[in-house]
Amino acid sequence: MGMSAETPDRSQLPLWQGYPYMFEGPARVVAVDAEGGVTLDRPLFYPAGGGQPGDTGVLEAAGREIRVADARKGEGGCVLVLAEGETPPEVGTQVLQRLDEDRRRAHMRMHTALHLLSVVIPLPVTGGQIGAEKGRLDFDMPEAPEDKDALEAKLNALVEANHPVSDEWITDAELEANPGLVKTMAVKPPMGSGQVRLVRIGTPEATVDLQPCGGTHVRFTGEIGPLRIGKIEKKGKRNRRVSLTFA
Numbered sequence: 001m002g003m004s005a006e007t008p009d010r011s012q013l014p015l016w017q018g019y020p021y022m023f024e025g026p027a028r029v030v031a032v033d034a035e036g037g038v039t040l041d042r043p044l045f046y047p048a049g050g051g052q053p054g055d056t057g058v059l060e061a062a063g064r065e066i067r068v069a070d071a072r073k074g075e076g077g078c079v080l081v082l083a084e085g086e087t088p089p090e091v092g093t094q095v096l097q098r099l100d101e102d103r104r105r106a107h108m109r110m111h112t113a114l115h116l117l118s119v120v121i122p123l124p125v126t127g128g129q130i131g132a133e134k135g136r137l138d139f140d141m142p143e144a145p146e147d148k149d150a151l152e153a154k155l156n157a158l159v160e161a162n163h164p165v166s167d168e169w170i171t172d173a174e175l176e177a178n179p180g181l182v183k184t185m186a187v188k189p190p191m192g193s194g195q196v197r198l199v200r201i202g203t204p205e206a207t208v209d210l211q212p213c214g215g216t217h218v219r220f221t222g223e224i225g226p227l228r229i230g231k232i233e234k235k236g237k238r239n240r241r242v243s244l245t246f247a
Contacts, residue, residue, distance in 0.1 A: 014077055016046040016055070017197075020108060020216040023101040029061075029093045030076065036088045037072075037079040044097045045071035046104070047078040051128040052111055052215045054081075055104055060096040061089040104216070106132035106246075109224045112165055112217045113155075113244055115201060116224075118183050119209050120154045121145070125184045126239055130215075134230075134245050141240040144232050152229045162222035163202045169195045175212060183211050 010018035015025060027040035038059070045068065048054035054071035059080070067083035082088055089095055110130050117137055118125055127138035145151055175181060175196045199217055202208035218224060230243035 015042050015044045016078075016216060017214070021219075023099045023104065025097055027095055027097055029089050029091050029095060032088045032091055033074075033079065036082055036086075037074065038068075038082065038088050039074065039076035039079055040095070040097070043071070043078040043080070044099055045078055045080055046107075046216055047071045047073040049073055050213065050215050051114075052107055052130045055099050055107075057097065057099040059089065060098065061093050066095075103132050108216045108218050109246070110135040110244070111213075111215045112201070112221060113159070113224045113227055115199065115209050115211065115213070115217075116155055116158045116221065117229075117242065117244055118211075119158065119201075120151050121242065128184070134243060136241055136243045138235060138239050138241045140238050142238050144234075144240055148229055148232065152227070155227055155229065158201075158208060159221050159224045159227060162220045163208050164220055165217050166200050167217075168198050168200060170198060171195055181211055 012018075015022055022044060025042065025044050027042045027044070029038055030041050031039040033039075045055040045057065046052065048071065055068075056070065057068050059066040059068060066086050066089065068080045069083040070081040072079050072081060107130055110132070114128060114130065114135050114137055121137075121139055121141070124140040125137050126140055129136050170178075172195065181198070196212050197214060198210055199213040199215075200207060200210045201221065224246075226247035228245050228247040230245055231241075233241045233243075235241045
């Protein structure tokens with residue numbers, strides 16, 4: 001399948017998407033809503049979505065540190081939810097964003113790990129959640145797998161192979177014409193802008209995984225580190241939940 005959508009200039013993307021390894025950077029406050037939520041012109045903070053939590057961190061403004069407790073999607077793309085008791089900076093204020101780097105890196109590692117989990121368990125995904133220590137995918141899986149240790153060995157082999165992780169773009173129409181790219185039954189791919197971001201693990205010549213995704217990922221699977229498959233829980237007649245932790 002040819003990927004024909006024009007690749008956006010990374011400098012025009014939100015910083016969290018164009019530069020996921022950037023954990024500190026300047027921005028300007030462009031809006032403050034009635035609840036004190038802050039919108040920045042170049043947000044580093046990932047807004048919660050697709051099972052990945054919003055980033056946390058601080059804004060440095062005029063000699064003070066303002067704690068950011070969450071980041072959510074809003075009209076401006078990303079709204080920062082400040083910790084209780086924090087006073088938002090005024091519109092027009094120049095700030096320095098500093099993410100909680102260890103937490104973001106853990107989310108990047110776990111998000112990529114869950115993509116690999118969907119490779120070793122090639123069944124439709126009905127839900128998922130990413131955490132800094134633990135993640136999970138729910139599968140349309142009538143029967144539990146017989147050999148969990150074998151699945152874990154396959155998963156860690158994909159990690160150790162240190163496959164590259166990259167993104168590319170296709171049009172909404174191309175995605176609609178290739179529904180097999182969508183593994184998730186519960187989460188709709190980020191469509192509507194005319195182009196959709198795909199995350200590829202491996203190379204075009206030797207693809208391990210390719211699916212629509214708006215989240216943040218590591219550059220190589222080796223950065224994930226060893227993984228352990230936890231409990232496989234029954235969550236309904238056909239659904240089973242597979243938990244994943246860093247070993």
